[in-house]
Amino acid sequence: MNQPLFSTLKLKPELESNLESLGFKTMTPIQAQSLPLILKNQDVIGQAKTGSGKTAAFGLGLLQKLDVKRFRIQSLVLCPTRELADQVANDIRRLGRGIHNIKVLTLCGGMPFGPQLGSLEHGAHIIVGTPGRVEEHVRKGSLRLEDVNMLVLDEADRMLDMGFQEALDAIIGEVPDQRQTLLFSATFAQQIKKIAARIMISPQMIEVASTHDELTIEQKFFQVTDHDDRLLVLKLVLGRYQPESTIVFCNTKKETDEVADALFSQGYSATALHGDLEQWQRDQVLVRFANKSTSILIATDVAARGLDIDSLDAVVNFHIAREREVHTHRVxxxxxxxxxxxxxxFFNAQEAHRVALLDLEIDPIADAEAxxxxxYLEVAAMVPKMSTLQIDGGKKQKVRAGDILGALTGNDGLAGTDVGKIHIFDNCAYVAVRRKVAGQALQSITDGKLKGRSFRVRAIKG
Structure with missing residues (x-):
């Protein structure tokens, strides 16, 4: 199947000739599906991963729309990290180099505030930045957004993961309602659906082939005998398949604690989730599992209800669910x-009738796995890539995600890619960092300042 050509889009002559000089002839799937809609001024949700060509899709859209003679901020692109913002700004400059006098300005945390003020005083056409720093400029009156006619949220899921919901809300509240909004995300989780419904007008959904394949869930059934045998098989499958993120479902609270303790005592990164936990304990458990600093969550169905966790590699039913619908929901x-x-x-002889009632295409009993x-018992337990830092300051102390990101990445600190999800509660905050730089991250916040103040910070063990 032939890929569509950029020349079919009827772009500005300067953009067309520049694309030709760059060797851009055919469009990627996300570009082919989204650009015609973007050029018609429609709101678009693009589900696409890094490397799909989405930057050129929204970059060409905003450059086509730009009135370079009108020296006002007309487009705002928000990105989760400084590195991505710099990359996006450079790509837009390269795509628009055939149009004279375009000014693209980056506003990112972890960089000195003063020079950004000076740049803003000289004006710009396009702002590319991180939510924390852009919101700070808006709040201080150094950035005005009343002339913005295109808003782009790039890697929106990552921005929400990093705790930028409040900053995004504040920024969007300053952008005119009459605008075009483009949202790009690798996933389309519930949070993304909610924000899209709130800020977009009849958005067109675009999914590239890499993300809209039918869900592929491989089900395996293992016959076991007693409780100890279940634990043995659990360790064997963890060693064999090495899932990065796993939920083990148990039918009782007592069992979740027993399984979690058994795994933890043998070096696994595992923690239990059930109804007897206090709220702060539940929050901490969920934060650590969501940010991938804990690999295995052992939970009851009631405790796991309502969890919105992406990128879950494996589910283990320690016992067969009592109802077919519950099994389907778990899987x-x-x-x-x-x-x-x-x-x-896992099932034993007494549970065979429950397995039969699942009404699957395979015969789980006859086709039970060896x-x-x-x-595989000798395979070392997987060590999570991330580690969680707890900061004893939160919403009530006016701590924001941008403050934490700036403290970690400023002054030649961590790369933005070393920082994971940020969760902020009333009186504390959690930030995930790559385990290999956890010590440096701890030192950065311990030695530095958040909101001009020092906060106690510690790494959560386990």
Whole structure:
């Protein structure tokens, strides 16, 4: 199948000739599907991963729309990290180099505030920035957005993961309602649906092939005998399949604690979630699992209800669910956003009738899997890539996600890619950082300042 050509889009002559000089002839799937809609001034949600060509899609859209003679901020692009904002700004400059006198300005945390003020005083056409710093400029009156006619949220899911919901709300509140809004995200989780419904007008949904494949969930059933045998098979499958993120479903609160303790005592990154936890304990458990600093969550169905966790590699049913609908709900938590998922269920002779009632295309009893070999018990427990820092300051102390990101990445600190999800509660905040730089991150916040103040910070063990 032939890929569509950029020349079919009827872009400004300066853009067309520049694309030709750059060697851009054919469009990627996300460009082919979204650009015609963007050029018609429609709101678009693009579900696409990094490397899909989405930057050129919205970059060409805003450059086509830009009136360079009108020296006002006409487009605002928000990105989760400084590195991505710099990359996007450079790509827009390269795409628009055939149009004279375009000014693209980056506003990112972790960079000195003063020079940005000076640049803003000289004006710009396009702002590319991180939500925390852009919101700070808006709040201080150094950035006015009343002339913006195109708003782009790039990697929106990552911005929400990093705790920028409040900053985004504040910024969007200053942008005219009569505008075009483009939202690009690798996933289309509930949070994304909510923000899209609130800020977009009849958006067109675009999914590239890499994200709209049918969900592929492989189900495996293992026959076991007693409780100890279930634990043994659990360790074998964890060693065999090495899932980065796993939920183990148990039918009772007592069992969740027993399984979590058994795994934790043997070096696994595992924690229990059930109804007897206090709210702060539940918050901490969920934060650590969502930000991938804990690999295994052992939970009851009641405790796990309402969880919105993306990129779940595997689900394990330590016991078969008592109802078919519950089994379907458990299994459906893996294999989201087009990725492959793995669901493994353990059953004994007494549970065989429950397995039969699941009404699956396979015969789970006759086709039960052979358990992995004993050598998989020797495989070291997977160590999470991330570590969580707890900061004893939150919403009530006016701590914002941008403050934390700036403290970590400023003054030649961490790269933005080393910082994961940021969760802010009333009196504390949690930030995930790559485990290999956790010590440096801890030192950065301990030695530095948030909101001009020092806050106690510690790494959560386990």
């Amino acid at each position: 459906g938590r893996t294999g989201r956003a087009g990725s492959k998922g793995l669901a493994m269920s 358990r992995p070999g004993a050598d």
